[in-house]
Amino acid sequence: MFDFASHNAWLIPALPLFACLFIALFGFKLKGASHIPAWLAMIGSFLLAISLLIGISNDPSKAIHDQTVFNLNWFTAGTGPLAFSVPISITIDQLTAIYLSFITGIGLLIFIYAAGYMKGDFGYWRFFAYLAIFVFFMCSLVMGNNFILLYLGWEGVGLASYLLIGYYYPRPSAVAAAKKAFITNRIGDFGLAIGVFLIYTYFGNLDYTHVFANAPAVAAAHPVLYWLPFCLMLGAFGKSAQFPLHVWLPDAMEGPTPVSALIHAATMVTAGIYLIARTMPLFTMIPGNYDALNTVAIIGGFTAFLAASIALCQYDLKRIWAYSTLSQLGYMFLGLGVLAPTAAVFHVFTHAFFKALLFLSAGSVMHAMGGELDIRKMSGVRKVMPITNITMLIGCIALAGVPGFAGFFSKDEILHAAINSTRGPGMWLGILGLLVALMTAYYTFRLYFKVFTGPLELPATAGHHEPSPFALADDHGHGHDDHAHGAESHGHDHAAHTPNDGSPLMWLPLLILCIGAIGAGYLGESIYRLLEPEHAKAMAVDLAPSSTSSALDRYNQLTQVADQLKDLPERVNRVSSAAMMTISSILAFVGIGIAFYFYKVNRAASAAAAKTFAPIVKFLYNKWYIDELYNALIIKPLWYLAHLLRYFDQYIIDGLVFIVAYIPRLVGYSLKPTQRGLLQRYAVGMIAGLAAIVIGVLYIIHTANP
């Protein structure tokens, strides 16, 4: 199986691509069955990805490097020595294999969930086509062997995100959110593009192997490459929504919940972490210079704090998880910045499971409540949705970092690395990270206790179906079964049923994700064994050279020292692992306890506390007024500039064109008098012409014969 997979690894992105094309071409015929090509493609990709992961973890020398698919070039520009060609070559090493596994695995579960969630929706096949193309681009991103394929995937997932956020296009808020996401992403992509240009200019080649191998030498020769990590980092911040480019992620919740789970929790936003983990040699290529890494860590830590503080005061079910995602992404960047890329990738892995679980559970709740998302309007939901209660609870426990569940292990690794970091702001960021862990536990369980426990209160729309934004075109809804999202213009009212857990298509994937949320933490050991040697090489840690030249022997040697790598030379043992675990567990339980008091035991106290701290609550509820700040500083000036340019275009440029067009009219106007039909004027013209000729001839004769 592994051999088949390794020779046909191109199938992993190709299957979703074919599924997308198939759905796009035949979706209008398939209608409600459009999910089937998508499911089949994802199952195929997942099986291939898992076999690759297992094969590579058993025998790392089998990792695929520089495998050009069918010897194809994507495009070639120019001829001769300066010709630029982009081969479609893939590389599947340990990092890629891990990413592919959870992209396809969690993707498959979300595809199954989406078939239940979006059932009866007007644009059903459009949705699955977009999801499939998203998976294709994401796979291209992580599988590419050169920066151009990375950039292809990068832009492609941004496009897919735009299409999916704006899926409910009749809604102006969705359209605005989609534009915001894409434009903010673009600002980051600008940084990535500049980075790629720098790499091409100074390295001459865009293949990973070539660039990473020559990085220290080229960097020493060209000091301008000091800025290269910053450019790449800007791209990562745009895609992974770090401060100051974080503003798009909460608004992206306008998209359907499966989109939020897949793109904005598990996969697309982790592309930034992939980028930095993959290009880690470029961050460490200047010896002794940690500015880029420090920047990554500081921004990551700050974003974690910013997002967690905002999440404390939000009332929208999905927005709380969106800010939580921002916060956890901040953790991952913090991990990267303190030279613990394995911890960061481990956190990506576990976070994908429990965040997807949380989003999908929230989607189930939203679905049952008829589209209502305000947590102030619902309470005691566990009485009507028992399965979702369990899944949400497990997800919350995992996110809060309770020992034994997934989030605990990975978050702990990052904080341990941060606090023990020798240089830079690592230690302070580690302490900040602990504070954020406390806040995380609090806001997570605030949501859980408020929505799921306590007396049963349901919003007015509970049990009804959310009115479809595509209402005008919804006459196809007639005759469908009860689950069709019908417009309110339907003659009969779909009988309101009590809110329930939804179809098995929705809660089965949730249960599977629960297993992941609990168990993914225990895979940490394997992930470390898998990734740390490669990362150590990237971080230029000097390991004992191998006595034999066999790749397998070298790997074994590296594995033996893998455990020692947790105490890298950059780290001192300020806080031991055990102490770290104890502290973070205590913080998690304290956070849960505070939420328990305020939202289960004594709900009135939370209202009283909100009144006491009203200015702070207002500040946090309004997202630190960052959107307003951007509006005033950037958007309004651009708006005025746009109008200024419009007037310039209208009066000056169009004016020039008008003048050019006016000249023939002017000529015509001046020649008009000769054509009035006045006979004697014609005669004058003739005489004048004759006189001119005569004078001319005489002049010529005179000058010829003086």
Place this chain on the structure above:
Amino acid sequence: MSQMELYHYLALGAILFAIGLVGFLARRNMIMMFLCTEIMFQGVAINLVAFSRFHMNPSGQSFMIFLLTIAAAEASLALGLVILLFRRRETLNVDEWSEMQG
């Protein structure tokens, strides 16, 4: 009086032509315009005869007789047209005959 040179006759012819030209351009009455064209004819005729006498070649004078004949024929034709035009507009003013917008 001094010897009569050729250029005296040519000058007379030119003056007659010029008078006819100016008159043609400056008059509004169609018949008067035609009269001026006749004067132009005569100026040319004097030039022809002068050259003929100067070069002792009868061709010029015989051509001048042709010219007179043609002038007479043309006069009848032109006056016929003038009468037709007069019937249209009841006026001999040539300015009446510009219909082009300009």
